[in-house]
């Protein structure tokens with residue numbers, strides 16, 4: 001259930017990969033030189049060059065194949081991750097790069113086989129070593145050709161390996177301005193200490209917690225906590241990717257305005273979030289311990305279109321009712 005990109009291996013540069021292959025082939029050659037003592041020059045160099053070619057070929061092609069094997073197939077990703085790949089690196093380029101790596105892996109393997117056979121049939125020692133050099137040259141040029149693809153995948157890996165780990169569970173996403181009480185509420189609603197994950201284009205990350213084993217609760221500081229018109233395109237896409245994660249949104253409102261944002265500002269954000277997301281929204285009116293009855297009634301009046309629950313995350317008021325409502329709505333509808 002972890003982030004599917006966690007297993008992507010480190011991606012070597014063509015130069016590093018050739019160095020690795022050379023070192024391995026020298027080691028194999030040295031071992032052969034000791035076991036083949038006393039064997040005539042021609043069969044000895046045929047064997048050594050053949051084995052050097054096979055070693056270089058398998059180090060290079062296996063290393064490239066490992067990249068493909070350990071990278072998740074884009075088409076089988078959960079929609080949330082698929083959307084993030086598109087936003088962060090681009091799906092087409094990602095697929096194209098993997099395709100190039102696969103092509104190179106197969107070609108180096110085939111060439112290795114061909115040249116190994118040629119070396120084995122060399123008529124003089126110099127011919128055997130000529131074939132090996134030719135093979136090394138062709139392998140290096142194939143790797144050079146896929147250099148841009150390897151570089152792209154290395155960058156993609158750096159970006160994607162730290163994506164948050166989310167589970168395939170009915171998910172409640174918490175929204176609302178900073179300091180309205182979102183993280184306090186997440187801690188009170190969910191068991192265990194919420195896990196903090198990086199999220200693209202934010203500095204704060206996603207906090208993920210669970211209600212029992214059935215419901216995932218995600219707080220998104222820096223994502224759904226300020227007006228969308230303040231955002232650039234790419235940030236907006238990162239926000240929209242949450243559409244693929246959220247089954248329901250809990251919008252936290254602070255009527256006391258101690259958070260530093262007026263009720264008007266908060267209601268505007270609520271409106272934006274309602275327009276942007278296609279899932280049910282529950283409004284939690286928080287900090288009721290700090291707010292008088294009349295002000296509460298005024299706000300409730302303005303929220304007639306929404307399901308609302310009055311709570312105090314800090315003083316544990318209304319939290320059981322909130323939890324019950326969330327569980328009921330999410331489990332029945334998903």
Ligand code: GDP
Pocket residue numbers: 176177178179180181182183184185286287288289290311312313314315
């Ligand atoms: P977030 O930025 O939305 O995650 O807000 P926090 O959970 O960090 O809360 C901001 C501040 O409000 C903290 O000092 C909390 O202790 C306080 N707070 C949160 N909920 C309540 C509440 O129901 N009543 C009172 N009095 N304070 C609260």
